[in-house]
Amino acid sequence: MSDLKERLLPPKPASAVNVRDPSYRPSASGRLPFQGVDVLGLKKRGQGLRSWIRVDALGNSQVIEVDKFTMMRRCDLPARDLRLLDPLFVYPSTILGREKAIVVNLEQIRCIITADEVLLLNSLDSYVLQYVVELQRRLTTAGVGEVWHPEGTDLSRRRGSRSFDNMFASMSPDYLPFEFRALEVALEAACTFLDSQAAELEIEAYPLLDELTSKISTLNLERVRRLKSRLVALTRRVQKVRDEIEQLMDDDGDMAEMYLTEKKRRMESFFSGDQSLLGYRSTDGLQSASAPVSPIPSPPENRKLEKSLSIARSRHDSMRSTESGTEKIEELEMLLEAYFVVIDSTLNKLTSLKEYIDDTEDFINIQLDNVRNQLIQFELLLTTATFVVAIFGVVAGIFGMNFAIPLFDHEGAFKWVLIITGVTGVVIFFSFLWFYKYRRLMPL
Numbered sequence: 001m002s003d004l005k006e007r008l009l010p011p012k013p014a015s016a017v018n019v020r021d022p023s024y025r026p027s028a029s030g031r032l033p034f035q036g037v038d039v040l041g042l043k044k045r046g047q048g049l050r051s052w053i054r055v056d057a058l059g060n061s062q063v064i065e066v067d068k069f070t071m072m073r074r075c076d077l078p079a080r081d082l083r084l085l086d087p088l089f090v091y092p093s094t095i096l097g098r099e100k101a102i103v104v105n106l107e108q109i110r111c112i113i114t115a116d117e118v119l120l121l122n123s124l125d126s127y128v129l130q131y132v133v134e135l136q137r138r139l140t141t142a143g144v145g146e147v148w149h150p151e152g153t154d155l156s157r158r159r160g161s162r163s164f165d166n167m168f169a170s171m172s173p174d175y176l177p178f179e180f181r182a183l184e185v186a187l188e189a190a191c192t193f194l195d196s197q198a199a200e201l202e203i204e205a206y207p208l209l210d211e212l213t214s215k216i217s218t219l220n221l222e223r224v225r226r227l228k229s230r231l232v233a234l235t236r237r238v239q240k241v242r243d244e245i246e247q248l249m250d251d252d253g254d255m256a257e258m259y260l261t262e263k264k265r266r267m268e269s270f271f272s273g274d275q276s277l278l279g280y281r282s283t284d285g286l287q288s289a290s291a292p293v294s295p296i297p298s299p300p301e302n303r304k305l306e307k308s309l310s311i312a313r314s315r316h317d318s319m320r321s322t323e324s325g326t327e328k329i330e331e332l333e334m335l336l337e338a339y340f341v342v343i344d345s346t347l348n349k350l351t352s353l354k355e356y357i358d359d360t361e362d363f364i365n366i367q368l369d370n371v372r373n374q375l376i377q378f379e380l381l382l383t384t385a386t387f388v389v390a391i392f393g394v395v396a397g398i399f400g401m402n403f404a405i406p407l408f409d410h411e412g413a414f415k416w417v418l419i420i421t422g423v424t425g426v427v428i429f430f431s432f433l434w435f436y437k438y439r440r441l442m443p444l
Contacts, residue, residue: 049065049066049067050065050066050067050068050071050121050122051063051064051065051121051122052064052065052066052071052119052120052121052122053119053120053121053122053128053132054117054118054119054120055117055118055120055132055135055136055139055182056116056117057116057117057139057178058139058140059135059136059137059139059140060136061132061136063122068082071112071119075098075100075101075112075114075119076098076099076100076101077098077101077103077112081096081098081103084096084103084105084110085103085105085110085111085112085121087110087121087123091105092105092237092240093105093106093107093190093237093240093241093244094244095183095244095245095248097254097255097257097258098257099257099263100114100115100260100263101113101114101260102114102179102183102258102260104183104186106186106187106189106190106241107127107189107190107193107194107237107241108123108125108127108128108189108190108193109127109128109131109186109189109190111182111186113179113182113183113186113260114179114260115177115178115179115260115261115263115264116178118135118182120132127189127193130189131185131186131189134185134188134189135181135182135185138181138185139178139181176331176335177259177260177261177262178261179258179259179260179261180331180332180335183258183335184335184339187245187335187336187339188339190241191241191339191342191343191346194234194237194238194241194343194346195342195345195346195349197234198234198238198346198349198350198353199349201227201230201231201234201350201353202349202353204227205227205231205353205356205357206356208220208223208224208227209224209356209357209360212224212360212364213360213363213364216364216367216368224357224360227357228354228357231350231353231354231357234350235347235350235351235354238343238346238347238350239347241343242340242343242344242347245336245339245340245343246340248336249333249336249337249340252329255329255332255333255336256329258332259329259332377442380436380441380442381442384429384432384433385429387428387432388425388426388428388429389425391421391424391425391428392421392422392425395417395421399417
C-alpha cells in the first residue's frame with residue numbers, strides 16, 4: 001500500500017503549490033501557479049486551499065489544490081452540497097444529482113462526479129486509494145473518452161461519429177457513460193466496505209455469543225454490550241445507504257438528472273445548431289444584398305425552410321430524448337438495482353446477527369429466570385423449615401417458665417415432649433410441601 005500511495009500522491013507540482021506558504025517564491029517568468037484560481041481573492045477571503053485528486057475520463061490522475069469558491073464555480077454547486085464532503089463533519093450517506101455534477105458521500109468515498117472528471121477529497125485512507133486505482137483501471141480498459149469525447153473539426157463528422165458510437169454503445173450491455181462508471185465504482189467501494197465490516201462483526205460476534213450462553217459473566221456481558229452498540233451503528237449506516245439507493249430508484253426525475261454526459265451532449269448540439277443557423281442567416285443576408293431587387297415579391301422561402309427545419313429538429317430531438325432518456329434511466333436503474341441487492345444482502349446479514357443476539361439475550365434471560373425461580377423455591381423451603389424449627393422454640397419457651405407442674409416430676413416427660421414436638425413439626429412440614437405441590441408452586 002505504501003508504493004500505491006507514493007504513486008498516487010506524487011510530490012506537489014508547481015501548479016499545486018500552496019501560495020500561502022511563506023517559503024514559496026514565484027518563478028522568474030512571473031507566472032502564478034494554478035492558473036484559473038484567484039489567488040489574491042483567496043488571500044482576501046481567507047479561505048484555505050483543499051487538496052483534491054482529479055481523475056479525468058482517460059484515467060489520468062492529478063493532485064490539485066482548490067478553494068471552496070472555485071470548486072463551487074467549477075462544478076456549479078451550492079455551498080451546502082460541498083459541506084456534505086467536509087471531512088470535519090459527519091453526514092449520512094447521500095447521492096445528489098445536480099445540473100452539472102453528482103455529489104457522492106458514501107462512507108469514506110466523498111467525491112464530485114462531472115461529465116469529464118471526478119474530484120475526490122485527497123486522503124490516505126486505503127479505500128479512497130483503492131477507489132482511485134479501480135476507477136483508473138476501468139477507464140483505461142474501457143476507453144470511455146473515445147466514445148463520449150470525439151475529436152474532429154468537421155461538425156457533420158462529429159455528429160456521424162457520435163451517432164455510430166451511440167448505436168454500438170447501446171448494443172453493448174457493458175457500456176456505461178463516464179459518470180455512471182465513477183458512480184458504480186463508488187457504490188462498489190461503499191458496499192464492499194460495509195460488507196467487510198459486517199463480515200468482521202459476524203466473525204467476532206458468534207463465538208462471543210456462544211461463550212456467553214455457556215458462561216454468564218460480567219466480562220462477557222460487557223463485551224456483548226459493546227458488540228451490540230457497534231452492530232446498531234453499522235446497521236444504521238447500511239440502512240441509510242440502502243434507503244438512498246431505493247429513493248433514487250423510485251424517482252425517475254433524479255435518475256434523469258444524473259445523466260450528465262447526455263445533458264452535455266444535448267447542450268453542445270444545441271449550441272452547434274444555433275451557430276450553424278446563424279451562419280446560414282448571415283450568408284443568406286449577404287446574397288440577398290448583392291442580388292438585384294425584383295419588383296415581384298417572392299414567397300418567403302427562407303422563412304418556410306427555417307420553420308420546417310426547426311419543427312423537424314424539435315420533433316427529432318424530443319423523440320430521441322424521450323427514447324434515450326427512458327433507455328438511460330433503465331440503464332441507471334439496473335445499475336442501482338444491482339448494488340441495492342448487494343447492500344440489502346449486507347443488511348440482511350446484520351439483521352440476522354441482531355436476531356441472533358436477541359435470541360441469545362432471551363436465552364440468557366430464561367436462564368436467569370430459572371435460577372431466580374430455583375432460589376425462590378429454596379428460600380421457600382428454608383422458610384418452611386424455619387417455621388417448623390420455631391415450634392421447638394415455642395415449646396422450649398413454655399417449659400422454660402418459672403412455675404411448678406406435676407409433669408416435671410416424671411422421668412420420661414422430657415423424651416415424650418421431644419417426640420411429640422418433632423412429629424408435629426414433620427407433619428406440618430410435609431403438609432406445606434403437599435400444599436406447594438397442589439398449588440404448583442414448586443416442582444416436587
